[in-house]
Amino acid sequence: MISDPLILSVIIIVVMFAFLLSSIWIGVSLILTGILGMLLFDHNLPPVISVYDKIGDLLAGSLYDALNSWSLAALPMFILMGEILYKSSISTRLLNGLKPWLSYIPGGLLHVNVAACSLFAAVSGSSAATTATVGKITLDELKKRGYSKSIAMGSLAGAGTLGFLIPPSLIMIIYGVLADTSIGKLFIAGILPGLLLATLYSIYIMIAAKVDPSVEPEVKETFTFKQKIDSLKDLLPVFSLITLILGSIYGGLATPTEAAALGVMGATLLAIYFKSFSWEIFRTAVLNSVKTSTMISFIIAGAVFLSQVIGFLGIARAMSEFITGLGLSPLMLILLIGIMYIILGMILEAISIVVMTLPIVLPIVVLAGFDPLWFGVFLVFMVEMAQITPPVGFSLFVIQSISNEKIETILKATFPFFIMMIITVMAITFFPEIVHYLPNQMIK
Incomplete structure (x- = not known):
């Protein structure tokens, strides 16, 4: 059993890549990765509750929550x-x-x-x-x-x-x-x-x-x-x-x-x-449309289950606390937070990233002198990157289903546009007026 969330996060990423490279359905790969993470973690549950009961409850609840959306x-x-x-x-x-x-x-x-x-x-x-x-x-x-x-x-x-x-x-x-x-x-x-x-x-x-x-x-x-x-x-x-x-x-x-x-x-x-x-x-x-939407929904369901597992195991919180506890300069802090979000984007879907990390990260960012409005746009860019980073890049899988190309081919094609995102993030970081200009005009 493993009790350190950071060590467990590395294991989960490695296992997920192994499942995805084995040509198992993506939704199944995400669910299996979440189940394995639950089995490896030291839960310290009461004797009357087994880890299998916890997995069953979490899986049933997350699948329902993921798909029960108007x-x-x-x-x-x-x-x-x-x-x-x-x-x-x-x-x-x-x-x-x-x-x-x-x-x-x-x-x-x-x-x-x-x-x-x-x-x-x-x-x-x-x-x-x-x-x-x-x-x-x-x-x-x-x-x-x-x-x-x-x-x-x-x-x-x-x-x-x-x-x-x-x-x-x-x-x-x-x-x-x-x-x-x-x-x-x-x-x-x-x-x-x-x-x-x-x-x-x-x-x-x-x-x-x-x-x-x-x-x-x-x-x-x-x-x-x-x-x-x-x-x-x-x-x-x-x-x-x-x-x-x-x-x-x-x-x-x-x-x-x-x-x-x-x-x-x-x-x-x-x-x-x-x-x-x-x-x-x-x-x-x-x-x-039934085939495509079913494929996307299955991936969403698997990603939400894995997100809930990662939240339950405290992995996102542990990564956030580790980075924010380093006492860095504002620019180095925002750089490491950006890297953290890119890593989280490999294993989490967008909404989960925001909900799970914001309560911890935002106070540190504001304390470092960054404006919450600017950080909101910065965070959106990080979430956008998550859509085209493997292995849980929804856009990559959607394009794969449409084009029937290998995921490696799509990743290679997408990389230059990923670089364009990084350049834009650097632009709004060094020139925050790009974000603030229109809202300031609205106030006037």
């Missing part, structure tokens, strides 16, 4: 909307409509992932739903048109995490409540860092296209102004659908889950209007 109901609806758009001709029309406007930019249609993820993130509020929806529409189309699949997957993984910075952001709401910080200010504070990150993604795509011409098709088409105007007929239906979803949410007419249902209805009507809808298309879209 907000989670939006996930399969948005995935179904993406499937309908993908299976009908609408996704092709979208890229055809964008091509005249983006053909002159290095990287061309690869920029669609960044723009589309930003828009859908504001619609769904879910990184998994954003990545799955946009990925279903863009990945195959970009491959068919001769674009680099590696950069297409990497930009999708990176841009899919923007949902945490774009309101409505669940993470910011949770942070605002726990840190007693204005949620409205948090939303506004995330706008400039989010735009900065999206801009860096696009800059990287342009540089990659300049350095390696094979990133995009060899032959570039040229378009007249009339052709650009004509292309709007392919763009307007999709932008109308996005406006319908966003308008219903921000207008207070629908919750994100209800807006997702509106999105499915709108996508179906558009497919019928363009005469690209059939019973077979709808049937295939429903089946695929």
Whole structure:
């Protein structure tokens, strides 16, 4: 039996990687890792309570809590909307409509992932739903048109995490409540860092296209102004659908889950209007959305169970207390806290990271002179990184299910966009005015 949470955390990470590399289902791997962690830990339970009873209670409760969520109901609806758009001709029309406007930019249609993820993130509020929806529409189309699949997957993984910075952001709401910080200010504070990150993604795509011409098709088409105007007929239906979803949410007419249902209805009507809808298309879209949403839900359930095990064993608390007890300078402290969150992101899902560590970390951060509003945006970036760090990077697994590529290939494609996140975090750390500028303007 092991009583030291830090030693146990190392063992859990090693075991988890071993399970994942053995090709066991990801959800099963997470659950088995949590069970093994419970069995290895010295619980000092009363004789009448066995560790197996504790595992059973924790597993049953965590699985129910993970999936008994009305907000989670939006996930399969948005995935179904993406499937309908993908299976009908609408996704092709979208890229055809964008091509005249983006053909002159290095990287061309690869920029669609960044723009589309930003828009859908504001619609769904879910990184998994954003990545799955946009990925279903863009990945195959970009491959068919001769674009680099590696950069297409990497930009999708990176841009899919923007949902945490774009309101409505669940993470910011949770942070605002726990840190007693204005949620409205948090939303506004995330706008400039989010735009900065999206801009860096696009800059990287342009540089990659300049350095390696094979990133995009060899032959570039040229378009007249009339052709650009004509292309709007392919763009307007999709932008109308996005406006319908966003308008219903921000207008207070629908919750994100209800807006997702509106999105499915709108996508179906558009497919019928363009005469690209059939019973077979709808049937295939429903089946695929069930498979994808079940896969994502299973991973979420396994991650929540493992998160509860890690909380129960005191691993997150032990790591936080170890780092904050070192007596470091403010910059070194924030650096180590950032590293801690990246490590936690390998084994925990986003909400668990925030809830489990914030009560310990926030007082130390404030004492070191950092503003709670700034730290909220910093923490969101750390949580975003968790979405694309192995082994519990939800965005990575979603892309794997869509692309059928090996996880190593996806990790390699995602790495440059992970670096862009680190650069953005460094920018807001050394220039906190990026975070504070818009909230300060709001006060004036």
